Amino acid sequence: MSPSLRAFFQNDRFARHNGIELLDAGPGWAKAQLAVGDHHLNAANVVHGGALFTLADLVFAVASNSHGRLALGINVSISYLKAARGPLLTAEAQEVACSSKLGTYTMEVRDAAGELVALAQGTVFRKDSPLPA
Amino acid sequence: MSPSLRAFFQNDRFARHNGIELLDAGPGWAKAQLAVGDHHLNAANVVHGGALFTLADLVFAVASNSHGRLALGINVSISYLKAARGPLLTAEAQEVACSSKLGTYTMEVRDAAGELVALAQGTVFRKDSPLPA
Amino acid sequence: MSPSLRAFFQNDRFARHNGIELLDAGPGWAKAQLAVGDHHLNAANVVHGGALFTLADLVFAVASNSHGRLALGINVSISYLKAARGPLLTAEAQEVACSSKLGTYTMEVRDAAGELVALAQGTVFRKDSPLPA
Amino acid sequence: MSPSLRAFFQNDRFARHNGIELLDAGPGWAKAQLAVGDHHLNAANVVHGGALFTLADLVFAVASNSHGRLALGINVSISYLKAARGPLLTAEAQEVACSSKLGTYTMEVRDAAGELVALAQGTVFRKDSPLPA
Numbered sequence: 001m002s003p004s005l006r007a008f009f010q011n012d013r014f015a016r017h018n019g020i021e022l023l024d025a026g027p028g029w030a031k032a033q034l035a036v037g038d039h040h041l042n043a044a045n046v047v048h049g050g051a052l053f054t055l056a057d058l059v060f061a062v063a064s065n066s067h068g069r070l071a072l073g074i075n076v077s078i079s080y081l082k083a084a085r086g087p088l089l090t091a092e093a094q095e096v097a098c099s100s101k102l103g104t105y106t107m108e109v110r111d112a113a114g115e116l117v118a119l120a121q122g123t124v125f126r127k128d129s130p131l132p133a
Numbered sequence: 134m135s136p137s138l139r140a141f142f143q144n145d146r147f148a149r150h151n152g153i154e155l156l157d158a159g160p161g162w163a164k165a166q167l168a169v170g171d172h173h174l175n176a177a178n179v180v181h182g183g184a185l186f187t188l189a190d191l192v193f194a195v196a197s198n199s200h201g202r203l204a205l206g207i208n209v210s211i212s213y214l215k216a217a218r219g220p221l222l223t224a225e226a227q228e229v230a231c232s233s234k235l236g237t238y239t240m241e242v243r244d245a246a247g248e249l250v251a252l253a254q255g256t257v258f259r260k261d262s263p264l265p266a
Numbered sequence: 267m268s269p270s271l272r273a274f275f276q277n278d279r280f281a282r283h284n285g286i287e288l289l290d291a292g293p294g295w296a297k298a299q300l301a302v303g304d305h306h307l308n309a310a311n312v313v314h315g316g317a318l319f320t321l322a323d324l325v326f327a328v329a330s331n332s333h334g335r336l337a338l339g340i341n342v343s344i345s346y347l348k349a350a351r352g353p354l355l356t357a358e359a360q361e362v363a364c365s366s367k368l369g370t371y372t373m374e375v376r377d378a379a380g381e382l383v384a385l386a387q388g389t390v391f392r393k394d395s396p397l398p399a
Numbered sequence: 400m401s402p403s404l405r406a407f408f409q410n411d412r413f414a415r416h417n418g419i420e421l422l423d424a425g426p427g428w429a430k431a432q433l434a435v436g437d438h439h440l441n442a443a444n445v446v447h448g449g450a451l452f453t454l455a456d457l458v459f460a461v462a463s464n465s466h467g468r469l470a471l472g473i474n475v476s477i478s479y480l481k482a483a484r485g486p487l488l489t490a491e492a493q494e495v496a497c498s499s500k501l502g503t504y505t506m507e508v509r510d511a512a513g514e515l516v517a518l519a520q521g522t523v524f525r526k527d528s529p530l531p532a
Contacts, residue, residue: 014181017172018151039150042194044265048147049206050190054183061175061182073182074368074389077210077343077476079503079522081496096518097480101367102340102391104478104518106505119495119503121520123340123389123478125368132177207501207522210343210476212370212389214363229385230347234500235473235524237345237385239372252362252370254387256345256473256522258501280447283438284417305416308460310531314413315460315472316453323449327441339448343476398443 001025028095030062036086047084056107056120059093064124076122084117134158161228163195169219180217189240189253192226197257209255217250267291294361296328302352313350322373322386325359330390342388350383400424427494429461435485446483455506455519458492463523475521483516
């Protein structure tokens with residue numbers, strides 16, 4: 001992962017507050033993990049949809065900003081495929097299209113057994129400005 | 134809000150960890166708020182998409198469980214309409230359809246000026262079981 | 267509806283091929299209808315998801331192009347709320363946000379009894395060019 | 400493709416009216432094509448979003464009904480990646496999850512050069528009844 005990309009996302013305080021760890025990234029992709037704790041659970045005692053989404057959202061953000069231009073999320077659709085319990089979740093984003101103004105990504109969230117627990121698809125608007133230092 | 138619905142969602146640890154406060158709910162709707170802090174921000178210094186989503190997801194969960202039967206999220210689509218900064222965000226969910234097995238909801242997230250910052254749409258699968266006590 | 271907007275959409279051959287009739291439009295909104303025929307049905311004998319989507323997509327296109335600048339669809343999420351049978355379906359699009367580059371719209375499809383059969387949400391990219399004459 | 404699955408979808412009149420040809424299918428997947436004609440174009444002279452969606456929707460329907468139980472679409476999210484012009488478009492659906500009540504699928508639409516023009520993700524509700532004969 002480029003030092004400037006890593007440095008930029010070290011400033012992602014919501015991801016940090018929720019224990020999301022960026023593992024690696026390259027042009028158009030990113031990978032992260034979440035060690036599930038009690039504070040990631042919802043009222044039904046499974047991992048909260050917001051936690052799964054936030055994990056997917058981080059790799060979406062990193063992958064879409066990986067070309068060095070600031071990218072802002074426009075929309076995301078997420079499907080929940082099975083109840084997620086932990087102890088470790090991983091997410092990976094892959095670019096499926098990238099034009100001068102827009103980029104589209106798929107995000108997969110998997111549990112410790114490698115099973116898919118959520119699948120998301122999102123689009124960013126690519127600004128003309130570089131990532132802030 | 135019915136005492137059993139409130140009691141059930143007091144067990145939502147991810148919402149609590151992220152400072153989301155359930156304000157009120159009734160059959161097919163719910164309202165919550167989030168006082169934005171530094172730990173809700175992303176690398177670009179605006180409220181994280183995951184925080185906006187989690188706020189929307191909580192009212193989605195409460196509204197869809199408000200009839201007393203356990204409802205599990207199947208999918209959510211969220212559109213980000215403008216950068217959200219705080220200091221207070223509110224979200225409201227409204228039921229648009231509810232059959233024996235499925236329910237569909239819209240969720241609006243607004244900033245302190247009342248402007249729409251995110252709009253989401255989600256569907257649940259309604260189990261035959263009641264909310265766990 | 268402005269004459270230039272109407273003229274532009276008279277060139278929508280897929281909408282015409284499928285019997286979709288644009289009823290009215292103004293800044294940020296549009297309304298259309300579809301008289302359901304046998305050729306709109308799917309294998310299960312209800313109105314095809316593609317027909318419901320196309321009806322919603324037309325009002326999305328008209329509403330998002332109603333400001334006179336060319337708008338291209340980026341994504342749409344549609345939820346099917348009940349089986350649609352006809353004889354007449356109507357769709358209405360409403361703008362929920364519009365910035366210099368992006369616009370977001372909700373689209374409701376209703377049956378002859380006024381019941382909601384599908385709900386969609388979509389975003390466009392707004393080009394700098396005007397509608398082609 | 401099983402004869403009963405093929406027979407069921409020969410009754411899809413909207414797909415036929417729009418020239419969509421089912422090529423092949425198996426458990427959890429399906430493939431179809433569309434030879435683009437003038438009547439598939441929108442006002443901007445590219446393939447209509449509704450035509451791309453309908454092509455994706457057919458393979459979604461076939462793949463999700465391929466197990467012999469009646470499956471009804473709940474929702475679909477589609478992202479448009481580039482303007483599609485033809486002369487031939489193909490779509491393929493792949494199952495990503497299938498439980499007793501729900502199934503989730505991704506659908507890719509490609510142009511004659513094999514480039515991705517649209518990417519969709521959809522969920523069905525699986526009824527207890529078999530496909531009607």
